[in-house]
Amino acid sequence: MLDPNNDDQAYTWSLDATVRLWSYRAGEELSRIVVREPIKYMVIHKDLGVAYLSVQLREGGGRVMLYNMKTGKFSGTAMKTRVAGPLAIAAAGGLAATIDRHSLFVWRTGADIHQPLNLPHTKPYTCLALSSDGSLLAAGDASGRVLLWRGLEPAVPAALRREEHSGKAALGPGARPPLTTVHWHAHPVGCLAFSDDGTYLLSGGAEGVLVLWALETNRPNFLPRLGGPLVGIAPSPADPARFLVRQADNCVRLVNVATMKVETSVMGLRPAPAGLLPPAGVAGGAAALLPAAAGAAAVGGGGGSGVLCVPCENSQLQFYDVARDRHMQIVQVSPRNQVSLTDGPAGGVGAGGAPGSSGAPAAAAQPPPPFVSLVAFSGDGSVMATVDVRPDAGPYGSTEACLKFWDSGRGAGPEGASASTSSSSSTAPPFALNTRVDEPHRDYVAALAYHPTRHLAVTAGGTGADSEFKVWVQERRPAAPGGSGGAAAGPGSAAAARRRAEGATHWRCLSTGGYKGLPLGAAAFSPDGSVLAVAAAARVTLWDAASNALAAVLPPAAAVAVGGGGAAALTQLTFVPGTPYLAAASPSCLTVYNLLTAAVHWALPYGAVSISADAAYGLLAAALPAPRSAPTAGEDGAANGTPSTTKPSSQPPGVHVVVFDPRDASPRFHCHVPAVRTVHLSHLPDAGRTSAAVGGEAAAASCSPLLILREDRAYSLAALPGTLDASGAAADVATLSKAQPLGALEAAFGRTSASGAGAAPMDLDGPGAGPTGPAAAGDRGKPRWAALFDAPSHALPPPAALASAFLSLLTTADA
Amino acid sequence: MEYEPAEYQKLQLRSYAPRSIRETAEGKYWRRFKAPVIAKQFGAVSHIDFCQQYPYNLAITASTRVIIYNGLAPAVVGRTISRFKDIAYSGCFRSDGRLVCAGGQDGIVQVFDANSRSVLRQFKAHKRPTRVARWGADRLHVLSGSDDVTVRWWDVTSGSQVLRLDGHSDYVRAAAASPASPDTWATGGYDHTVRLWDVRTGGAVTCLDHGAPVEDVAFFPAGSLAVSAGGNYLCVWDLVGGGRLLKRLSNFQKTVTCVRLSPLAGPDSAAAPRMLAGSLDGHVKVFELDSFRVTHATKYPSPVMSLGISPDCRLLAVGMADSTLSVRKHDRPKQPQGAAAQGLPEPKRKWQPRLTAANYRYYIRGQSTKAAATDFRVRRQRQAKLRPYDKMLRQFRYRDALDAALAVRQPEVVASVLEELAARGGLGPALGGRDAPSLLPLVKHLTKHVTEPRYTRLLAAVGHRLLDAYAPVVGACAEVDAALGALADRLAEELKLQASLTQLAGALEPLLAASLAASLPA
Numbered sequence A: 001m002l003d004p005n006n007d008d009q010a011y012t013w014s015l016d017a018t019v020r021l022w023s024y025r026a027g028e029e030l031s032r033i034v035v036r037e038p039i040k041y042m043v044i045h046k047d048l049g050v051a052y053l054s055v056q057l058r059e060g061g062g063r064v065m066l067y068n069m070k071t072g073k074f075s076g077t078a079m080k081t082r083v084a085g086p087l088a089i090a091a092a093g094g095l096a097a098t099i100d101r102h103s104l105f106v107w108r109t110g111a112d113i114h115q116p117l118n119l120p121h122t123k124p125y126t127c128l129a130l131s132s133d134g135s136l137l138a139a140g141d142a143s144g145r146v147l148l149w150r151g152l153e154p155a156v157p158a159a160l161r162r163e164e165h166s167g168k169a170a171l172g173p174g175a176r177p178p179l180t181t182v183h184w185h186a187h188p189v190g191c192l193a194f195s196d197d198g199t200y201l202l203s204g205g206a207e208g209v210l211v212l213w214a215l216e217t218n219r220p221n222f223l224p225r226l227g228g229p230l231v232g233i234a235p236s237p238a239d240p241a242r243f244l245v246r247q248a249d250n251c252v253r254l255v256n257v258a259t260m261k262v263e264t265s266v267m268g269l270r271p272a273p274a275g276l277l278p279p280a281g282v283a284g285g286a287a288a289l290l291p292a293a294a295g296a297a298a299v300g301g302g303g304g305s306g307v308l309c310v311p312c313e314n315s316q317l318q319f320y321d322v323a324r325d326r327h328m329q330i331v332q333v334s335p336r337n338q339v340s341l342t343d344g345p346a347g348g349v350g351a352g353g354a355p356g357s358s359g360a361p362a363a364a365a366q367p368p369p370p371f372v373s374l375v376a377f378s379g380d381g382s383v384m385a386t387v388d389v390r391p392d393a394g395p396y397g398s399t400e401a402c403l404k405f406w407d408s409g410r411g412a413g414p415e416g417a418s419a420s421t422s423s424s425s426s427t428a429p430p431f432a433l434n435t436r437v438d439e440p441h442r443d444y445v446a447a448l449a450y451h452p453t454r455h456l457a458v459t460a461g462g463t464g465a466d467s468e469f470k471v472w473v474q475e476r477r478p479a480a481p482g483g484s485g486g487a488a489a490g491p492g493s494a495a496a497a498r499r500r501a502e503g504a505t506h507w508r509c510l511s512t513g514g515y516k517g518l519p520l521g522a523a524a525f526s527p528d529g530s531v532l533a534v535a536a537a538a539r540v541t542l543w544d545a546a547s548n549a550l551a552a553v554l555p556p557a558a559a560v561a562v563g564g565g566g567a568a569a570l571t572q573l574t575f576v577p578g579t580p581y582l583a584a585a586s587p588s589c590l591t592v593y594n595l596l597t598a599a600v601h602w603a604l605p606y607g608a609v610s611i612s613a614d615a616a617y618g619l620l621a622a623a624l625p626a627p628r629s630a631p632t633a634g635e636d637g638a639a640n641g642t643p644s645t646t647k648p649s650s651q652p653p654g655v656h657v658v659v660f661d662p663r664d665a666s667p668r669f670h671c672h673v674p675a676v677r678t679v680h681l682s683h684l685p686d687a688g689r690t691s692a693a694v695g696g697e698a699a700a701a702s703c704s705p706l707l708i709l710r711e712d713r714a715y716s717l718a719a720l721p722g723t724l725d726a727s728g729a730a731a732d733v734a735t736l737s738k739a740q741p742l743g744a745l746e747a748a749f750g751r752t753s754a755s756g757a758g759a760a761p762m763d764l765d766g767p768g769a770g771p772t773g774p775a776a777a778g779d780r781g782k783p784r785w786a787a788l789f790d791a792p793s794h795a796l797p798p799p800a801a802l803a804s805a806f807l808s809l810l811t812t813a814d815a
Numbered sequence B: 001m002e003y004e005p006a007e008y009q010k011l012q013l014r015s016y017a018p019r020s021i022r023e024t025a026e027g028k029y030w031r032r033f034k035a036p037v038i039a040k041q042f043g044a045v046s047h048i049d050f051c052q053q054y055p056y057n058l059a060i061t062a063s064t065r066v067i068i069y070n071g072l073a074p075a076v077v078g079r080t081i082s083r084f085k086d087i088a089y090s091g092c093f094r095s096d097g098r099l100v101c102a103g104g105q106d107g108i109v110q111v112f113d114a115n116s117r118s119v120l121r122q123f124k125a126h127k128r129p130t131r132v133a134r135w136g137a138d139r140l141h142v143l144s145g146s147d148d149v150t151v152r153w154w155d156v157t158s159g160s161q162v163l164r165l166d167g168h169s170d171y172v173r174a175a176a177a178s179p180a181s182p183d184t185w186a187t188g189g190y191d192h193t194v195r196l197w198d199v200r201t202g203g204a205v206t207c208l209d210h211g212a213p214v215e216d217v218a219f220f221p222a223g224s225l226a227v228s229a230g231g232n233y234l235c236v237w238d239l240v241g242g243g244r245l246l247k248r249l250s251n252f253q254k255t256v257t258c259v260r261l262s263p264l265a266g267p268d269s270a271a272a273p274r275m276l277a278g279s280l281d282g283h284v285k286v287f288e289l290d291s292f293r294v295t296h297a298t299k300y301p302s303p304v305m306s307l308g309i310s311p312d313c314r315l316l317a318v319g320m321a322d323s324t325l326s327v328r329k330h331d332r333p334k335q336p337q338g339a340a341a342q343g344l345p346e347p348k349r350k351w352q353p354r355l356t357a358a359n360y361r362y363y364i365r366g367q368s369t370k371a372a373a374t375d376f377r378v379r380r381q382r383q384a385k386l387r388p389y390d391k392m393l394r395q396f397r398y399r400d401a402l403d404a405a406l407a408v409r410q411p412e413v414v415a416s417v418l419e420e421l422a423a424r425g426g427l428g429p430a431l432g433g434r435d436a437p438s439l440l441p442l443v444k445h446l447t448k449h450v451t452e453p454r455y456t457r458l459l460a461a462v463g464h465r466l467l468d469a470y471a472p473v474v475g476a477c478a479e480v481d482a483a484l485g486a487l488a489d490r491l492a493e494e495l496k497l498q499a500s501l502t503q504l505a506g507a508l509e510p511l512l513a514a515s516l517a518a519s520l521p522a
Helices: A292-298 A421-425 A493-501 A744-749 A754-758 A784-789 A799-811 B025-031 B388-394 B398-408 B411-424 B427-431 B436-449 B453-473 B478-519
Strands: A009-013 A018-023 A028-034 A039-045 A050-056 A062-068 A079-081 A087-089 A095-100 A103-108 A125-130 A136-141 A145-150 A179-183 A189-194 A200-205 A210-214 A219-223 A230-235 A242-247 A251-256 A261-267 A307-312 A316-321 A326-332 A371-377 A383-391 A399-408 A431-438 A445-450 A456-461 A468-476 A505-513 A520-525 A531-536 A539-544 A550-554 A572-576 A581-586 A589-594 A599-604 A610-614 A619-625 A655-661 A666-673 A679-683 A706-710 A715-718 B033-040 B045-050 B058-062 B065-069 B079-081 B088-093 B099-104 B108-113 B119-124 B130-135 B141-146 B150-155 B160-166 B172-177 B184-189 B193-198 B203-209 B214-219 B225-230 B233-238 B244-249 B256-262 B274-279 B283-288 B293-299 B304-309 B315-320 B324-330
Touching: A009 A039, A018 A039, A039 A087, A039 A095, A050 A087, A050 A095, A079 A095, A079 A103, A087 A125, A095 A125, A095 A136, A103 A125, A103 A136, A136 A189, A136 A200, A145 A189, A145 A200, A200 A230, A261 A326, A307 A371, A307 A706, A316 A371, A371 A445, A383 A445, A383 B411, A399 A445, A399 A456, A399 A468, A431 A505, A445 A531, A456 A520, A456 A531, A468 A520, A520 A572, A531 A572, A572 A610, A572 A619, A581 A610, A581 A619, A589 A619, A619 A679, A655 A679, A655 A706, A666 A706, A666 A715, B025 B033, B025 B283, B025 B293, B045 B315, B045 B324, B058 B088, B058 B304, B058 B315, B058 B324, B065 B088, B065 B099, B099 B141, B108 B130, B108 B141, B119 B150, B130 B172, B141 B172, B141 B184, B150 B172, B172 B225, B184 B214, B184 B225, B193 B214, B225 B256, B233 B256, B274 B304, B283 B304, B388 B398, B388 B411, B398 B411, B398 B427, B398 B436, B411 B427, B411 B436, B411 B453, B427 B453, B436 B453, B436 B478
Parallel strands: A125 A189, A189 A230, A445 A520, A610 A679, B045 B088, B045 B304, B088 B130, B172 B214, B214 B256, B256 B304
Antiparallel strands: A009 A018, A018 A028, A039 A050, A050 A062, A062 A079, A087 A095, A095 A103, A125 A136, A136 A145, A145 A179, A189 A200, A200 A210, A210 A219, A230 A242, A242 A251, A251 A261, A307 A316, A316 A326, A371 A383, A383 A399, A399 A431, A445 A456, A456 A468, A468 A505, A520 A531, A531 A539, A539 A550, A572 A581, A581 A589, A589 A599, A610 A619, A619 A655, A655 A666, A679 A706, A706 A715, B033 B324, B045 B058, B058 B065, B065 B079, B088 B099, B099 B108, B099 B130, B108 B119, B130 B141, B141 B150, B150 B160, B172 B184, B184 B193, B193 B203, B214 B225, B225 B233, B233 B244, B256 B274, B274 B283, B283 B293, B304 B315, B315 B324
8 A cells, every 4th residue: 555655655565474665666665564473454544653454363363453653663452353354444544443254343543552342243244444534434244235334433432442352342232323234235245445525435246346335325326347356446546536446357447436437457367267177187277378470469469479368257368468467358258248156045146136036946066157178279370269168057067168269350460569559459359259169079178289280170078988089170161152151150240241252261070089988188289280199098199180090009108107006097298399209298197208119208107287398499398296295206316406395284285397308308497386286387489599698508408488377377487597688587477466455556657567566465485586486497506507518519509609698697696 | 458348248149050951041031932922823834934124024824824913913913815725835025024925735826915915926837836935035036846846936027937946856845045145045855855056057056965855944144054954853054065964953853844043042141043943743942053052942732833033033933733823022122233123113202291380390300410521420329229038137137037038939049048047057046936827938948949959958957957946846736737747748759759760770770881881892
């Protein structure tokens, strides 16, 4: 939040038990207050110069503490709560309040903590707000009601706090302040805020509707369909009609309540779709990188590489420029309204509340919201193939998959590369639906792969003996179609007319195949497009991509690698470009096959959650979940060593990302991603390869930048030191919006840079972004320049070329 | 930065792959020929001809008369030309619509005035019945073909025979003028041949062997292809390629009696020449000419003898052997272009009264005034029109949304709403809490559509949910019980059908395998 005394400074507080004061003009930390316990909430009283901190004790329970900012001391007493609840303070300073499950405490502000007034309620409170003059107090509860107290100042005791237990000193019924209850929300109230003059109350919740209550009449007014659950509302100090609305989908919107319009939206990388994970065998990593050439232009961003395409809630696909850390586009894969799902039978029906829902049958488990499970792009980025999953009418959480092929809405003509084109280009959808295939496989679709050169895609899926793969091919219709149009219909009329003019294309199934009724789990095309590899349970079947004839079957890897353990089904296949190797990942084993001998080249008895091949250098990156007990034994012999990773058992132990050389199974680079279960790896096309900075480096010791996308949608760019330019090197951006302090400064100046004040508190790795940051080559033991010469002499570039890189590494400070 | 619009997105109706040609745009177009006008004639309708000029009158030949119907009012009995002593054949309009020529059982070819019906010329040379008479493109000549195996070329002005074309060895039953050259004619006869004539030289150019008695001949609009009907098939000939047989279309069970080409039929999205053919098996089939596939088929109650389609594709007339004429009108006719559009009347101007203060409209005048180009336009906010089920979905009234969808009575709408409800998790509230009157339409819908393969998966799941919810109250209402019984019967019937189909497939499988093994080279 903004420093009340200085517009250029802002306070942040975080779970690492510190409060920091930043100057966001200079982008640097000014001072730091260290509290012993993680801080959940903080408010500042401007006149008194005190701050109330709501801290969550590590051993359980919460405290509201008072910190005097002038003297830099904490007050002697603290208010004890069961959980650290949010705080509210009246801007004029009379009162402060917090909530603690079923209790709401209001107290007078002062140099010490006063005796609070307890306002109990039958439902748990979820949020609260105090009007600026302190005359109005609003609190939302879990049933969606908003409780309003007016003129409660006289009822608040004036005494200082005496004993530890605050709630005991309840006042008699006669002294209780008058209460008004308004109810619109169907879900728990997410956030509340009063307008500056106290005539309006804004509330929001999981419905994605901003409700504006006129407090004179208690009549609601709505701004619906904001696209995601609302988690915070902050008024703008400059304009009383403007509010910042914080959404759970990592988006901040500037809302003008006078016109009831959204004026600006700032989006980050959206969170992963909630709901059930895809069925067993599906890697679930639907994230894909757009092909560098045409992709960036298609979604309206500047040229260059690194456009990440990730699925988010409500069957949307978000295109995100990881290089610039900028949201680019959202494509709605299935045209639906964003609705908050109904609760169970007890929770009523939807936000509208249909009457008489008591006769409803006992609903099964909450159906998963629709989401895109797989996405693939053609080599030139002109065609996108998606598989989206949505719940079925079946009673047991069954789902139905739908395969869709999309044409790029634009030609290959590059858009303007400047950032301002984003708004203009957002009017036209970047992709137009071409063909829709319902239920391409029985039950679910496990894999989707696109041919690197031809317009050919393959899907694999189905359960049991019905498991098969299908090859889909793009066909060009004659210019005058015979009228027997398929199920497809492109939405845009202009695009449809254009396609008609040039002879419309459509997709159809060319052939199907299966192998011994084994479940097919993954599919991949070789880089030249001649071989199709399909994983059948623990084996890999190789097919001729053109004729769909079975070429070879590679044996299951587990039998070769470790005698026992059972052969788990493969979940991912990757050809390593430039080498005759095929990598296969399964929950129990990472295997590399040599395609020339059709045999296992080497195998690692550790399950890999994600693998990626480096096209430029012929390397293989694998994400191996760290075992819970100890550092992995298999990597001990590795030349680069492994930093020991013993973590508290409460968190998942994290994932090791290791870059292998597929030729000899030697790990080249390593880094550790803590506290996640899965990551998604993909190699960025190496932009730095052409730049002069790395011109002299040895190719054998190099590696393309590796994008590590965590399950909470934080991503890291792991690169060799020096391959990215120094300022933007290895931007580690935690994109969770939860702890990003939202203050009026953003209303006035827009969002600060994500790598600055905003992201730091939530950075789970602690300040400095150590492990996931630049930590590519894990050569902590030896000087960094050693990597330069870690290559056979015949592969080393001439000394003249090496010298500059060597010097630059020597002269720059060690990270 | 961007902000996605917060408008309610309408429910997108699920579009399924067309089940048959009926569901394509083409099928929809041809099914729009509605409201048949049935006119009973005195004998089999042997020929139908449309005038090329507005209002596209049609001349039908039945028994001893040629009847001219007004193209704008085909229901009204038209002018009858009954100056025939015996059966009349092949009543044909001249291209300007003023004269009509017809052959007859007595061999005389007559030319009539289409308005006054008076006989203008009589050509008497044929010894046997003259089954075919056609106007030349120059409007001054008539070609006639007769059962005396000759084809004759008459000059209307002088009333004399110009040419006698010999070559057919059996009855001549069909003739057509080439649209490419006015001097080229094609005739077909019962000697299984189609002959091309040049009336300048008076000799046969080509002889094409159809393989069966030829009943009708037609040229394609460009003139480079011709089609002949005879036997139970059609033959498409490439005339430019020296009379090569391009395609043989065996889509009929019985003799194909008539074939017509319409240059601009079909839906607007794919308007192109279409071929229509009628057969004694009572079918009229429409072919598209790219791949010669049947795009539409209509069944008529009796053998089809003749058919015609008006140049603006508004009327489709079919004459049958049981002496009925059926004229169907398309409800969205096209505007004719080119030469056919010449006779089109000017659109009538509405009479507008002089506005005075005695008229209320005087006080609201100017409200529909168009803005000038220089005026600043304020765009009116468009109100999105929502269907009832969309309105209910928008208000989260799931049960009402399902009721509204059921009231639309379109299974696609119901399926889309059910899928949307399932995706929103609102299927339970939508299905639950119903009383007997509101449960009945749902059960009836299930009964009607649960066996259609495209809805089976969805509706079976819905049915399971429904039965789970309402099993305790079965027996409370007789109507609901009856509906549930009907559903059970329908399912039992379907299961029986599936079982017998499975048996049939099992019986066929060895046969197919054996034939496949035999056909494969060892």
